[in-house]
Amino acid sequence: MKILVTIKRVVDYNVRVRVKPDGSGVETDGVKMSINPFDEIALEEALRIKERGEAEEVIVVSIGGNEVQQQLRTGLAMGADRAIQVETDQPVQPLTAARTLLKLVEKEQPGIVFLGKQAIDDDCNQTGQMLAALWDRPQAAFASKVELADGKATVTREVDAGLEVNEVDLPAVMTSDLRLNEPRFVKLPDIMKAKRKPLDVLALADLGVEPAADLVARAYEPPPKRGGGKMVGNVAELVAELKNKGLL
Amino acid sequence: MARVLIIGEHDGQTLNPATAKTVQGAGGLGIADLDVVLFGTELDAVAAQAAALDGVKRVLTVSHDDFVHPLAARIAPEVAAMAGDYSHILTGSSTFGKDLLPRAAALIGVNQVSDIMEVIDARTFKRPIYAGNAIVTVEVPEGGPVVGTIRTASFAAAGEGGSAEISALDPQADNPGHTRFVRVEGGGGDGPDLASADVVVSGGRALGSSDNFAIIYSLAQKMGAAVGASRAAVDAGYVPNELQVGQTGKIIAPDLYFAIGISGAIQHLTGIKDAGTIVAINKDAEAPIFEIADFGLVGDLFTLVPELEQAL
Numbered sequence: 211m212k213i214l215v216t217i218k219r220v221v222d223y224n225v226r227v228r229v230k231p232d233g234s235g236v237e238t239d240g241v242k243m244s245i246n247p248f249d250e251i252a253l254e255e256a257l258r259i260k261e262r263g264e265a266e267e268v269i270v271v272s273i274g275g276n277e278v279q280q281q282l283r284t285g286l287a288m289g290a291d292r293a294i295q296v297e298t299d300q301p302v303q304p305l306t307a308a309r310t311l312l313k314l315v316e317k318e319q320p321g322i323v324f325l326g327k328q329a330i331d332d333d334c335n336q337t338g339q340m341l342a343a344l345w346d347r348p349q350a351a352f353a354s355k356v357e358l359a360d361g362k363a364t365v366t367r368e369v370d371a372g373l374e375v376n377e378v379d380l381p382a383v384m385t386s387d388l389r390l391n392e393p394r395f396v397k398l399p400d401i402m403k404a405k406r407k408p409l410d411v412l413a414l415a416d417l418g419v420e421p422a423a424d425l426v427a428r429a430y431e432p433p434p435k436r437g438g439g440k441m442v443g444n445v446a447e448l449v450a451e452l453k454n455k456g457l458l
Numbered sequence: 459m460a461r462v463l464i465i466g467e468h469d470g471q472t473l474n475p476a477t478a479k480t481v482q483g484a485g486g487l488g489i490a491d492l493d494v495v496l497f498g499t500e501l502d503a504v505a506a507q508a509a510a511l512d513g514v515k516r517v518l519t520v521s522h523d524d525f526v527h528p529l530a531a532r533i534a535p536e537v538a539a540m541a542g543d544y545s546h547i548l549t550g551s552s553t554f555g556k557d558l559l560p561r562a563a564a565l566i567g568v569n570q571v572s573d574i575m576e577v578i579d580a581r582t583f584k585r586p587i588y589a590g591n592a593i594v595t596v597e598v599p600e601g602g603p604v605v606g607t608i609r610t611a612s613f614a615a616a617g618e619g620g621s622a623e624i625s626a627l628d629p630q631a632d633n634p635g636h637t638r639f640v641r642v643e644g645g646g647g648d649g650p651d652l653a654s655a656d657v658v659v660s661g662g663r664a665l666g667s668s669d670n671f672a673i674i675y676s677l678a679q680k681m682g683a684a685v686g687a688s689r690a691a692v693d694a695g696y697v698p699n700e701l702q703v704g705q706t707g708k709i710i711a712p713d714l715y716f717a718i719g720i721s722g723a724i725q726h727l728t729g730i731k732d733a734g735t736i737v738a739i740n741k742d743a744e745a746p747i748f749e750i751a752d753f754g755l756v757g758d759l760f761t762l763v764p765e766l767e768q769a770l
Contacts, residue, residue, distance in 0.1 A: 221588070226591065226724065227588040227591040227592060228591075229591075229592045236587075236588060236591075236592050303569050304560070304569060304570070305563070305564060305567070305568065305569045308564055327706075328706070330588070330589065330705075331587065331588060332587050333572065333573065333586065333587055333588070333589065333705070334570070334572050335556050335560070335572060336560035336563070336569075336570050336572060337560075338560075339530065339557065339558075339559075339560035339561040339564070340560050340561065340563065340564035341564075342531070342561060343534060343560075343561040343562075343564035343565050344564050346634070347636065348531055348634075348636045348637040349530060349531060349557070349561065349637075351530070351556070351557045352553060352556075352557070354699065364640065366643075368553070368699045368700075369553040369554075369557075369642070369700075370552050370553045370554070370653060370700060370708065371469075371642055371644070371700060372642055372643050372644025372698060372699070372700045373642065373643040373644050373698075373699065373700075374639070374641075374642045374643075375639075375640040375641050375642070375643070376529070376637060376638065376639060376640060377637075377638045377640050378636060378637050378638070379636040379637075382636075387706070388689065388693070388706055389692070389693065389699065422567070422568070422569055423568065423569070423599040423601055423602065424569060424599070425569050425571060425596040425597065425598055425599070426596065426597045426599060427594050427595070427596055428582065428595040428596065428597055429594070429595045430592050430593070430594050430595075431592070431593050431595075432591075432592060432593070433586070433590055433591065433592070433593055433731070436731060436736075436750045436752075437752075439736075439748065439749075439750070439751045439752045439753060439754055440752065440753055440754070441748070441753075441754045441755070441756070442753055442754065442755050443755075444755070445755070445762055445765045445766050445769050446769065448737065448753055448755055448766070449766070449769045449770070451753055452714070452735070452737070452753070455735060457713065457714045457734075457735055458770065
């Protein structure tokens with residue numbers, strides 16, 4: 211079985227993102243870029259499945275310009291067997307991303323496509339569910355535990371009510387939640403080895419993907435700030451303040 | 459044709475508050491023709507609750523044993539089959555909505571607007587990105603319905619003075635059979651629902667253990683509050699995942715929020731910034747939580763929390 215794992219290049223988790231003064235976007239020049247943390251968790255899970263002998267090959271895929279090769283190489287250094295860059299210089303929204311991934315799915319015939327549940331830049335939380343719809347296969351979104359047996363997966367999912375367990379037939383789409391695993395650190399020799407692993411480049415334009423109508427961003431603005439607060443010296447003062455505001 | 463379809467969320471007995479908030483959010487569209495559809499079995503009680511929401515014109519019930527548990531793979535084709543009659547298809551941005559609606563959007567062939575926090579006009583919306591560090595105004599192109607999730611923390615619940623008509627529909631899609639509900643674990647508890655509680659008491663990593671979290675539960679009980687937690691406290695195993703508040707947990711808007719032993723990572727703050735009043739208790743006077751708290755108290759939480767409970 212092959213596992214296809216998606217990797218999105220995003221502004222690093224630790225960067226405090228700022229809106230450009232003219233409201234045309236967010237500041238990304240000179241900002242540290244990384245693998246979307248949820249995708250890193252998805253890749254880690256795929257690697258563990260392979261290391262348990264339940265998959266033969268892990269393929270990482272990213273859609274974007276040549277800069278995404280940096281994140282694909284990191285994925286290879288973590289342990290993926292090969293990488294695919296779907297090359298485009300335009301940003302891709304979830305439905306077009308899902309249609310693109312479907313083309314790769316038809317080509318590679320994976321048993322599992324593993325995505326992060328959301329990317330921490332656009333916070334959309336859509337692509338995995340969309341791919342599952344287009345592929346007409348199960349989706350196990352927000353996974354915190356995955357067990358495979360007999361062509362099926364038993365997936366524990368983090369939902370508002372607690373933990374929901376679903377059983378899905380393979381092939382299936384899964385999206386990772388935070389507590390699925392803790393991704394491994396990449397070691398230097400692995401970075402060297404990753405340079406020799408195959409990285410194929412396919413032009414998005416050559417895949418025959420019907421582009422979806424994109425949402426149009428009209429303006430960006432910083433979030434409204436909460437007013438400055440007040441420090442209180444003790445519990446009695448706190449209670450008095452809350453009573454004063456009619457909250458107690 | 460301007461007509462809104464809201465996919466209602468429920469547990470078989472009670473309509474989830476996310477639906478009343480979605481109805482309220484949809485009010486900003488200025489479209490009077492607004493339907494709520496419910497998938498389930500024995501839907502009379504839930505349908506009556508939906509019919510009472512102000513602004514709802516029709517409640518549509520689709521009953522089938524397939525819908526005992528709401529599986530996205532089963533419901534999404536039903537939503538897609540109904541889409542031709544609607545200009546807007548909305549649901550709350552709960553895990554129910556986040557799981558279901560993108561699947562329906564892909565079948566319909568449109569991108570989704572996730573986490574609508576403000577309605578500008580019928581096709582233009584504000585939504586948070588980068589964990590709430592930026593707000594983008596997006597316009598949905600013509601050529602298909604608006605499909606979106608409503609960020610429930612941004613809207614109050616719709617009132618309950620309505621009397622919509624209720625009618626039954628038959629399912630239009632088949633069960634794909636490839637996805638099966640097994641069980642749901644956790645949840646329950648006696649306190650109010652975290653997503654909609656008026657008062658929330660949250661604890662963080664500084665609690666140090668699952669046992670120590672008892673002082674959080676005790677304070678919450680005294681106040682009739684729901685209990686929440688930071689990601690760090692959930693990751694450490696002090697409390698179950700459904701209590702997590704933040705970018706990837708629950709986004710909440712209580713009248714009063716207590717952040718106890720929570721340093722205030724941006725990912726946590728994005729989950730609480732719509733709270734009415736935020737109280738922070740932390741031993742580190744430099745903790746970022748104090749930058750957004752309305753009232754801050756520096757000190758040892760193991761002394762201050764029991765003292766606070768006593769004082770109430």
